[in-house]
Amino acid sequence: METYSKKSMENVGGSLPLAEYEAAIEKTDMFLSDDITPVLLGLFGEVGSIMAATKKYRREEKAYTGYKESVEEEFGDALWYFTAICRRFDLRISDIFEAAFNNNDLKTISANDSENAPISQIITSEKINDLDETFIALGCATAKLLKVNKNTDQNFECLVEFARIYIQSLQAIGLSFAKVARENIKKAVGRFEKPITSTLPDFDAEFREEEQLPRNFEIEITQRDSGQSYLRWNGVFLGSPLTDNIRDPDGYRFHDVFHLAHAAILHWSPTFRALIKHKRKSDPIFDEAQDGGRAIVVEEGLTAWLYSYAKDLDYFEGHNGVSFDVLKIIKKFVNGYEVHECPLNLWEDAILQGYEVFRQVKKYNGGIIIGDRERRTLRYRKIGEQYES
Structure with a gap:
């Protein structure tokens, strides 16, 4: 092999x-x-x-x-x-x-x-x-x-x-x-x-630190009395407050968890990159073709589609795998973007880790999301608790 x-x-x-x-x-x-x-x-x-x-x-x-x-x-x-x-x-x-x-x-x-x-x-x-x-x-x-x-x-x-x-x-x-x-x-x-870590793509390793997705990050997600969720990194609020935007509330207000999973495990998330203003502007091609509005729409659309699918599966609770058909659709969805290089196994890992953390965030209406790009992991910690590595 x-x-x-x-x-x-x-x-x-x-x-x-x-x-x-x-x-x-x-x-x-x-x-x-x-x-x-x-x-x-x-x-x-x-x-x-x-x-x-x-x-x-x-x-x-x-x-x-x-x-x-x-x-x-x-x-x-x-x-x-x-x-x-x-x-x-x-x-x-x-x-x-x-x-x-x-x-x-x-x-x-x-x-x-x-x-x-x-x-x-x-x-x-x-x-x-x-x-x-x-x-x-x-x-x-x-x-x-x-x-x-x-x-x-x-x-x-x-x-x-x-x-x-x-x-x-x-x-x-x-x-x-x-x-x-x-x-x-x-x-x-x-x-x-299972992919060999050293062979996996790292899409921004050659760029300056301010143009990279953070190698390690802790993002706080909180929910206010209004029902809106807020994202905060290093004490700074990111983006706009979110609601479920659907008649029957289903927790989609916390869907930024999935963008964080993409960033930590796939080393890709044009949405998160835009939120923290780490677009690769030093290279006009990457800035437009990989970090631009269309790439963000692709990630958001993929996330929304997969979320609708996951609702019927209890958000992957108790699952140790993702349907091969779903993974193939995902690969077609991202065709033409750098993340297409990621093997299906890595996509499966990102989905399962992301939804494991999401279920915790949904249960407690918030929490601390811990991403580690070197280990390609995403973890959850309750607000106020200490994290054990």
């Missing part, structure tokens, strides 16, 4: 050895090694998502601007499940794809120097089938996999057939096999493996 991170993760173009892909995602497989049913169902679901996205594209055409990116992700997820199936039969996908290439009319493929994975990316073929015809064939090949049993020869043939049509489907849309695999590694590893 470490070899991949240092080598191929930085290689944004070119081929990718399939053996390396297998090794990189193996630790992200959380299913039981002897249970193939959920993996088969997962593959079936991803292929269904590919077909659904294609149907939508055919209906809306240019109006569906995110088609290629969406279907690229679904193909990556399908590859993940396909690899997990092969793993349960002690088969390597490099062998499966090589067998598929040797038994069809594919003409030209890229080659790797790696002896373990000589084939990685399709360049062209003599014939690319009609899109509808190819996807129907992909669905049929997936359905056959649902019937795999202990008959090894039959399993191998079904897997080879799926691999062959999978590649034809990529060609029919015009997707790079290597890019699909590489992006899937980033997604899977970012979701399931």
Whole structure:
């Protein structure tokens, strides 16, 4: 895994050895090694998502601007499940794809120097089938996999057939096999493996201290008799007093906690940065593109959307994880901003820590919020109590 991170993760173009892909995602497989049913169902679901996205594209055409990116992700997820199936039969996908290439009319493929994975990316073929015809064939090949049993020869043939049509489907849309695999590694590893602290992004380390988010901070949140909440840092009030701004009070007046969680754990919060006037004005590009009004709206909108979702989950009380679908939506939400570099696992950590503190603030109508960017932690202390590190 470490070899991949240092080598191929930085290689944004070119081929990718399939053996390396297998090794990189193996630790992200959380299913039981002897249970193939959920993996088969997962593959079936991803292929269904590919077909659904294609149907939508055919209906809306240019109006569906995110088609290629969406279907690229679904193909990556399908590859993940396909690899997990092969793993349960002690088969390597490099062998499966090589067998598929040797038994069809594919003409030209890229080659790797790696002896373990000589084939990685399709360049062209003599014939690319009609899109509808190819996807129907992909669905049929997936359905056959649902019937795999202990008959090894039959399993191998079904897997080879799926691999062959999978590649034809990529060609029919015009997707790079290597890019699909590489992006899937980033997604899977970012979701399931705890990140190495030294490899995590620090977006303002190269800026002057007055343009950085504070490395350590204590923010006091209080609620007045009016029901409004106030934010104070180093004795200075920040921003405007907040109410819930909704007919049925739900505690959203304390939502600044989530901006503080973003700052401490993700090292990102254009909202908090603006409140304390620590925008990176020495660099006009950062000042406008990363710290400006649009970035603030993105963070505020994301926070409000997630809050509505969290209300139905008791604000994540008793939860030790966040839905993968929610995390994927978040990544799309922040696309184009520096925080997009943060792995999904770190986003999950920020959400769970933020809501743990929020529940305390909501319970006691205020408190001291303690952020530590070095440790990437957010903690709560009652007003008047001492904090034990």
